[in-house]
């Protein structure tokens with residue numbers, strides 16, 4: 054994991070936090086146009102989340118590394134992404150569990166968690182690798198999903 058090279062995010066925050074983790078998940082893209090991806094298959098996703106902010110919380114954290122991992126890994130690891138219908142309803146192409154849509158969804162989940170902390174931290178980037186040769190970088194506009 055530590056050999057991974059990320060795109061860096063331009064920003065002016067005093068602190069930048071990065072958390073790496075992996076999760077194993079199955080998925081399929083519910084459209085025949087997706088070719089072999091329309092069949093159920095699995096990946097070990099590699100994820101890097103970048104968070105920026107100027108203020109630390111009372112524990113001296115911008116955000117707790119372990120809570121960031123738990124938020125995403127705890128929800129998706131050893132699951133079928135298509136069964137998370139609240140996030141990936143099968144009839145909405147913008148919500149099919151493609152790498153792009155999963156990366157954006159992760160950014161949305163992380164930002165919702167950060168909003169609850171109240172120290173102004175923002176999710177700046179989600180790097181999501183689906184296979185050894187395929188990955189997506191998602192950057193919310195103006196630091197927001």
Ligand SMILES: Nc1nc2c(c(=O)[nH]1)N=C([C@H](O)[C@H](O)COP(=O)(O)OP(=O)(O)OP(=O)(O)O)CN2
Nearest residue numbers: 082089090094096150151152153183184185186187
């Ligand atoms: N833009 C996207 N294209 C594809 C996605 C996606 O999410 N976004 N997903 C898939 C498949 O789900 C598949 O898991 C990954 O496809 P691919 O990179 O082709 O996988 P391979 O391991 O076969 O790649 P090779 O480099 O040819 O070994 C497809 N496209």
Ligand SMILES: [Zn+2]
Nearest residue numbers: 080090094096
């Ligand atoms: Zn896939």
